[in-house]
Amino acid sequence: MTEKVKRQTVKTIVTLVLIIGGILVAIPFIWMILSSFKPDAEILEIPPTIIPKHVTFQHYIDLFQQLDFGIYLKNTLILVVFGFVGMFFNAMAGYAFAKFNFRGREKFFYLILATMMIPGQVTMIPVYLILNQMGLTNTMAGIILPGLVAAFSIFLFRQFMTTIPTDLIEAARLDGAGEFFIFFRLIVPVAKPIFAVQGILAFIGAWNNFLWPLIIANDESLYPLSVGLQLLQGEHGNEFGLQMAGSAFMVVPIIIIFFIFQKYIVEGFTMSGLK
Amino acid sequence: MAEFFKDLYKNRHPYTFITPAVLLLIVFAILPICIALVISFTDMDLKGLADWSTINFVGFKNYVDLFTDAIFLKSIFNTFFYVVIGVPLVIICSLGVALLLNFGNSFIFKLFRGIYYMPAITNIIAVAVIWGFLYNIDYGLFNYILSLFHIDKVQWLEDPLIAKFSLIILAVWKGIGLNMLIFLAALQGIPKSYYEAAEIDGAKGWQKLIFITIPLLRFATFFVTITTLIGWLQFFEEPFVMTKGGPLNGTVSIALFIYQKGFQDSNFGYAAAGSFVLFIIIIIATLIQFKLRKSDVEY
Structure with a gap:
């Protein structure tokens, strides 16, 4: 066997293994999509049909007509918008740590890094008590505030922004530009790659946010999709078609966004210097 | 004093930039601890x-009570069960997938990179709904496939021991994506010249893997091990959404125990004590990791 033939065989085997593994990983998704289009009677059939015999969109219609998925979607989108606001707070902090000299810089930065080590379970109860004291339980603000900024994101912004030449900022200052003008008009465009990565991660994080809405929100009118879906699972335990449609409605948008922006996420990991 | 404020005003911009982030982190991370x-x-x-005024100082009572609480001890056992089986499994699977994906750069490889990452970005409730259906004892896909091979119905979530494994399978499925990307980024950072030099010396494919790739992935492996270990010690979402800790507390983890004591029983003091025990376990595990790494470098 020549070297070239051998290499080709190895590559074929690798591809085959990847395909089999990929199918195994994707089974839950495929099953979710297929089941969501089956009528209730067909879903409980044994043996199960793989491709739906009678395709129905009824479950998706029910999500909005019988259940309140319209409201849940609106709340989730609010969370997403504030996820982006939080990203800008992270970026501003990262920029200040990267490009300014000020008293207490190191101390503040280490304080921020230290928060990364605190496990969520330790802060969960006190944060609830604090929000309760502030009168923010059962409000949108109470859901949004605890997770608005993230130390790791500040760290990544700082890492990226140290590579922006200081001369560029100095030149803008000489032209009389204000600091906020410099940040939004100069820094943000230059730092586009890191904003792309953090933007996608902020979107995914906000879209999937589940624990704080569950703890803080009592009114159904404040539920995002994730908590709404859990309610659906509890109240319609045996209506698997409806459950699968609800899940698909949550999962498919994220997957589409991920496949469109995949390149940036992978670059983001290379950028963070994990070699 | 006036001089100081004048100085502060002149240098106010960096403080303005960091204020929202620092303020939020102090209120929601430093103060809570x-x-x-x-x-x-x-x-x-x-x-x-x-x-x-009804709150009483009770000294170490909560901590003493914890270690006589059968459910807490069980949650410690379960958490270690998850960690000992789950962490190596996640590391091996994600390294394996990364090595396979690193073979090519064509469209098909990029597509599969996306597919293997999909579970990592899927909402945990959606995961619970889908997997709850797959694991369903009567209508689930898994039991149907097993029935084709004449295997009896498996009680995926109804048996305390099997339920632990069911949750581990789910968590591994969800955990591969992120770690695979970290390994992949590290693999692509290895200079090609190393492999070329090895080829000149007549190294075979598997020799290159063992003597070049694996040693050069040492930092990525260390990073993945630490983060995965910390993540699995806080194992929470899977039992929370799939089993609520049941059956017979067979799947309850330390983190879930804390949540249940805090938010279901409103026993805030007791739950806070539990969370510090978890924190100390995490710190000890991390220190052991760093210690092992040190000896690794000297070697």
Whole structure:
């Protein structure tokens, strides 16, 4: 066997293994999509049909007509918008740590890094008590505030922004530009790659946010999709078609966004210097 | 003094930039850990929430009670069960997938990179709904496939031991994506010249893997091990959404125990004490990791 033939065989085997593994990983998704289009009677059939015999969109219609998925979607989108606001707070902090000299810089930065080590379970109860004291339980603000900024994101912004030449900022200052003008008009465009990565991660994080809405929100009118879906699972335990449609409605948008922006996420990991 | 404020005003911009982030982190991360420490020595509950004067200082009682609490001890056992089986499994699977994906750069490889990452970005409730259906004892896909091979129905989530494995399978499925990307980024950072030099010396494919790739992935492996270990010690979402800790507390983890004591029983002091025990376990595990790494470098 020549070297070239051998290499080709190895590559074929690798591809085959990847395909089999990929199918195994994707089974839950495929099953979710297929089941969501089956009528209730067909879903409980044994043996199960793989491709739906009678395709129905009824479950998706029910999500909005019988259940309140319209409201849940609106709340989730609010969370997403504030996820982006939080990203800008992270970026501003990262920029200040990267490009300014000020008293207490190191101390503040280490304080921020230290928060990364605190496990969520330790802060969960006190944060609830604090929000309760502030009168923010059962409000949108109470859901949004605890997770608005993230130390790791500040760290990544700082890492990226140290590579922006200081001369560029100095030149803008000489032209009389204000600091906020410099940040939004100069820094943000230059730092586009890191904003792309953090933007996608902020979107995914906000879209999937589940624990704080569950703890803080009592009114159904404040539920995002994730908590709404859990309610659906509890109240319609045996209506698997409806459950699968609800899940698909949550999962498919994220997957589409991920496949469109995949390149940036992978670059983001290379950028963070994990070699 | 006036000089100081004038100075501060002149240099106000960096402070303006960091204020939102620093303020939020102080209120929602630094302050809470101080509060948690204080209330872990009290009997704070729902009454105490309304009227602070009913809160009593109880010393180490919560901590002593924890270690005589059969459910807490069980949650420690379960958590170690998850960690000992799950962490190596996640590391091996994600490294394996990364090595396979690193073979090519064509469209098909990029597509599969996306597919293997999909579970990592899927909402945990959606995961619970889908997997709950797959694991369903009567209508689930898994039991149907097994029935084709004449295997009896498996009680995926109804048997305390099998349920632990069912949750591990789910968590591994969800955990591969992120770690695979970290390994992949590290693999693509290895200079090609190393492999070329090895080829000149006549190294075979598997020799290159063992003597070049694996050693050069040491930092990525260390990073993945630490983060995965910390993540699995806080194992929470899977039992929370799939089994609520049941059957017979067979899947309850330390983190879930804390949540249940805190938010279901409103036993805030007791739950806070539990969270510090978890924190200490995490710190010890991390220190052991760093210690092992040190000896690794000297070697």
